[in-house]
Amino acid sequence: MSTTSEMTLPSEKMRERAPTPKRNLWKEIRTSRWAYIFISPFFLLWLVFGLYPFLYSIILSFTNRGSGAEVDLIGLANYALLLKDKVFWQSMLNGSILFSCNRLMCGFELIDG
Numbered sequence: 001m002s003t004t005s006e007m008t009l010p011s012e013k014m015r016e017r018a019p020t021p022k023r024n025l026w027k028e029i030r031t032s033r034w035a036y037i038f039i040s041p042f043f044l045l046w047l048v049f050g051l052y053p054f055l056y057s058i059i060l061s062f063t064n065r066g067s068g069a070e071v072d073l074i075g076l077a078n079y080a081l082l083l084k085d086k087v088f089w090q091s092m093l094n095g096s097i098l099f100s101c102n103r104l105m106c107g108f109e110l111i112d113g
Contacts, residue, residue, distance in 0.1 A: 064072040
């Protein structure tokens with residue numbers, strides 16, 4: 001039988017491990033540079049045609065920009081106007097009905113096999 005003085009706790013075992021060597025990030029990037037070169041067109045196109053228009057549309061939603069070049073910052077007034085619009089609520093109802101019907105039909109398809 002061993003006594004408690006001879007036993008090592010799990011936390012003590014973890015401290016006894018040798019330290020892990022420090023990773024050099026730039027060295028790893030340099031060794032896999034061809035992978036980064038081949039994947040970079042996707043990210044560039046995603047930034048130009050995906051992220052930029054999305055962020056720009058969010059910025060424009062807080063302005064009162066007409067066909068002219070003048071831009072007025074109006075804050076949340078566009079969203080307040082949207083919540084008062086009956087056409088918006090009708091389209092939300094139509095979309096919810098179509099979504100529910102789609103989910104219902106997919107459920108029947110899974111049941112029937």
